[in-house]
Amino acid sequence: MKSVRDMVAVISMLVDDEPGVMQRVMGEFTRKRINVETIVVGKCEKPDKARIVLSVTDPVKAQAVIEHLRMLQEVNEAETVDESRHESYLLMMNDFGKARMTGSIEELSNVIEKSQPKKYISTVSAL
Amino acid sequence: MKGAKVVVELLERQGVEVVFGIPGGVLLPLYDELVDAKFRHILARHEQCVGHMADGYARALRKPGVCIATSGPGATNLVTGVATAFMDSSPLVAITGQVATGVLGADAFQEADSFGIMMPITKHNFRVMDPKQLPKTMIRAFKIATTGRFGPVHIDIPIDVLTSDIPEKELSKDYPIPIPKRNLSQMLDAVKILESAERPAILVGGGAIWSNSGLEIIKLAEILMAPIITTLMGKGVVPDTHPLVLGVVGMHGRQGANYVLHNCDTLLAVGTRFSDRVTGKVSDFARNTKIIHVDIDASEIGKNVKGHIGLVGDAWTVTNALIAGLQSRKIKQSEWKKRIKEIKEACTCDFDLSGEPIKPQKVIKELSRYLPDDAIVTTEVGQNQMWMAHFFEMSGTRQFITSGGLGTMGFGFPASIGAKVAKPEKAVCDVAGDGSLQMVSQEFSTAVENNIPVIVCLMNNGWLGMVKQWQKLFYEKRYMATMLGRSPDFVKLAQAYGADAIRVEKPSEIKEAIKRAVKSDVAYLIDVVIDPEEDILPMIPPGKKLTDTIYGRCCFSIKG
Numbered sequence: 271m272k273s274v275r276d277m278v279a280v281i282s283m284l285v286d287d288e289p290g291v292m293q294r295v296m297g298e299f300t301r302k303r304i305n306v307e308t309i310v311v312g313k314c315e316k317p318d319k320a321r322i323v324l325s326v327t328d329p330v331k332a333q334a335v336i337e338h339l340r341m342l343q344e345v346n347e348a349e350t351v352d353e354s355r356h357e358s359y360l361l362m363m364n365d366f367g368k369a370r371m372t373g374s375i376e377e378l379s380n381v382i383e384k385s386q387p388k389k390y391i392s393t394v395s396a397l
Numbered sequence: 398m399k400g401a402k403v404v405v406e407l408l409e410r411q412g413v414e415v416v417f418g419i420p421g422g423v424l425l426p427l428y429d430e431l432v433d434a435k436f437r438h439i440l441a442r443h444e445q446c447v448g449h450m451a452d453g454y455a456r457a458l459r460k461p462g463v464c465i466a467t468s469g470p471g472a473t474n475l476v477t478g479v480a481t482a483f484m485d486s487s488p489l490v491a492i493t494g495q496v497a498t499g500v501l502g503a504d505a506f507q508e509a510d511s512f513g514i515m516m517p518i519t520k521h522n523f524r525v526m527d528p529k530q531l532p533k534t535m536i537r538a539f540k541i542a543t544t545g546r547f548g549p550v551h552i553d554i555p556i557d558v559l560t561s562d563i564p565e566k567e568l569s570k571d572y573p574i575p576i577p578k579r580n581l582s583q584m585l586d587a588v589k590i591l592e593s594a595e596r597p598a599i600l601v602g603g604g605a606i607w608s609n610s611g612l613e614i615i616k617l618a619e620i621l622m623a624p625i626i627t628t629l630m631g632k633g634v635v636p637d638t639h640p641l642v643l644g645v646v647g648m649h650g651r652q653g654a655n656y657v658l659h660n661c662d663t664l665l666a667v668g669t670r671f672s673d674r675v676t677g678k679v680s681d682f683a684r685n686t687k688i689i690h691v692d693i694d695a696s697e698i699g700k701n702v703k704g705h706i707g708l709v710g711d712a713w714t715v716t717n718a719l720i721a722g723l724q725s726r727k728i729k730q731s732e733w734k735k736r737i738k739e740i741k742e743a744c745t746c747d748f749d750l751s752g753e754p755i756k757p758q759k760v761i762k763e764l765s766r767y768l769p770d771d772a773i774v775t776t777e778v779g780q781n782q783m784w785m786a787h788f789f790e791m792s793g794t795r796q797f798i799t800s801g802g803l804g805t806m807g808f809g810f811p812a813s814i815g816a817k818v819a820k821p822e823k824a825v826c827d828v829a830g831d832g833s834l835q836m837v838s839q840e841f842s843t844a845v846e847n848n849i850p851v852i853v854c855l856m857n858n859g860w861l862g863m864v865k866q867w868q869k870l871f872y873e874k875r876y877m878a879t880m881l882g883r884s885p886d887f888v889k890l891a892q893a894y895g896a897d898a899i900r901v902e903k904p905s906e907i908k909e910a911i912k913r914a915v916k917s918d919v920a921y922l923i924d925v926v927i928d929p930e931e932d933i934l935p936m937i938p939p940g941k942k943l944t945d946t947i948y949g950r951c952c953f954s955i956k957g
């Protein structure tokens with residue numbers, strides 16, 4: 271069986287921080303029928319710019335969508351990020367309270383599997 | 398300066414000579430400024446046609462066409478026009494009015510989310526919320542439409558932005574946009590492959606039309622002794638009379654061209670996206686062919702056919718680079734050259750051109766002969782379009798304008814109006830189907846009112862012919878909703894609008910009708926009653942292989 275890691279591709283984008291950018295970027299994924307697993311969006315070191323980091327489960331499709339993303343006017347940079355720079359975040363809750371963790375994608379998916387939290391959200395970022 | 402004035406001023410500075418539009422409530426401030434504008438405004442009768450007119454104008458001149466529609470229904474009507482331009486990479490700047498920023502999002506009267514609606518069908522789109530951004534937006538819109546791969550850009554402008562005061566200095570600033578990079582790193586590989594090819598061919602698409610590279614393509618073909626085949630969108634980039642030109646490929650293409658497409662060992666594809674109408678079943682396409690794909694849009698390389706050499710750049714530049722790379726090399730003059738001649742000669746068909754009812758092919762032959770050598774032809778969608786693609790001869794400097802990507806019925810007539818406005822000295826003829834024309838026939842008003850004497854050559858078969866053909870071939874003639882049972886008298890219809898018109902029922906009358914139409918100084922309709930049972934053949938059924946071709950009257954004897 272493939273490990274979780276093999277199946278995840280992470281795309282990082284530097285974009286103009288303007289209304290409508292998320293809709294436009296997500297539109298590309300919808301049109302290319304690529305299921306987006308996780309999204310992190312936020313302000314970054316450059317003024318008026320934002321970073322979007324997405325993970326998808328199909329590395330081949332991820333590679334194909336990159337050129338399409340680059341064609342968008344508000345996307346300044348788009349690249350796939352290699353595995354060593356992936357960082358996974360987990361926020362989970364059970365009857366005893368809340369916990370947050372960071373780690374590799376694999377580590378955190380192991381945590382989720384073992385502890386079976388009542389509620390959780392996990393996402394992937396990268397720099 | 399008031400926002401509306403800024404729009405007009407910047408359109409003037411862009412060198413805009415004409416805009417196509419229909420006003421509405423939220424556009425009143427803009428239309429008030431248009432009273433004093435230096436450019437012409439052409440009032441159409443439907444916003445879809447506003448888009449197609451600007452598109453036809455853009456294609457005829459290879460420069461951006463401008464169209465204007467109001468908020469809500471104006472914008473939604475415009476959608477088909479914009480989407481059509483998008484699929485064929487045509488540079489439009491489409492401006493829509495929008496309700497005031499204060500009520501935007503509150504389902505105000507005539508509010509539609511035009512920004513959201515236009516997003517997937519434009520190269521880029523803007524909604525101007527801050528009046529200060531208006532000059533920047535206008536200037537960037539024109540740049541985006543005409544940089545790299547062309548495409549439509551939409552600007553949605555709320556009414557209060559049109560009435561706001563905008564500092565004049567914003568108008569003269571420079572607003573750069575990112576320029577797409579060329580990537581010719583595989584040039585040497587490409588040259589080596591072409592040089593050692595035994596059966597090379599060049600497939601040319603719309604990209605070569607936009608970058609006007611016909612002469613360069615021919616030069617390259619002559620160096621390589623490679624036949625030139627074109628997609629529907631590439632039709633006319635090279636004259637059909639050249640011995641290396643084999644015509645249009647694809648589902649309804651010339652069999653000679655299709656033979657070459659499927660039997661060459663090396664294919665240089667220039668400015669084409671390998672649409673399914675060209676490749677047939679894509680998994681079977683060109684499995685043993687080396688493909689060199691030239692496109693201005695890096696995202697096209699490997700999109701539909703994978704794993705080949707890609708050269709990213711405009712057709713003109715890359716073709717010239719290939720010429721430079723190959724010129725000094727020794728190209729083998731192989732058997733292939735002889736073969737091309739045989740193929741070109743074998744590509745004939747057998748029908749009785751003088752038979753009655755009139756065969757559509759006869760009409761096209763007559764158009765080929767009697768339209769001027771520099772005519773612009775447009776088509777609707779359906780059999781009329783494919784007959785034109787297959788049989789119309791592109792000689793001299795003729796231009797062929799058609800909705801290839803979206804296949805929009807009702808495109809050709811308004812597009813012909815736009816093209817005629819762009820090049821009033823040329824004869825412009827829309828070859829129409831009776832179904833398509835009825836989607837946009839109200840634009841005879843626009844043509845007559847504005848003295849735009851286009852020709853409409855109606856291939857009147859009483860059916861939605863193309864769909865009927867598919868029902869005939871693939872659904873056991875179970876005709877459903879394809880007979881146009883009650884059509885108007887098209888001659889009277891055109892005359893009611895003030896156009897001139899003639900009905901043609903005999904093959905011998907076609908020539909005279911065309912000659913009259915070309916001379917006419919009002920819009921002119923030729924209503925040609927054609928044989929309703931004539932299909933557009935040959936045809937490679939969808940998803941099938943070349944060997945599955947339905948030949949019809951095609952006599953091509955070198956079977957793939």
Ligand SMILES: Cc1ncc(C[n+]2csc(CCOP(=O)(O)OP(=O)(O)O)c2C)c(N)n1
Nearest residue numbers: 779780781804806830831832833861862863
């Ligand atoms: C706007 C639009 N609606 C529907 C279609 C589907 N369609 C493709 S060809 C065709 C029939 C066209 O009929 P007509 O204009 O009479 O041309 P013909 O095929 O008879 O030459 C139809 C309905 C289309 N391409 N565009």
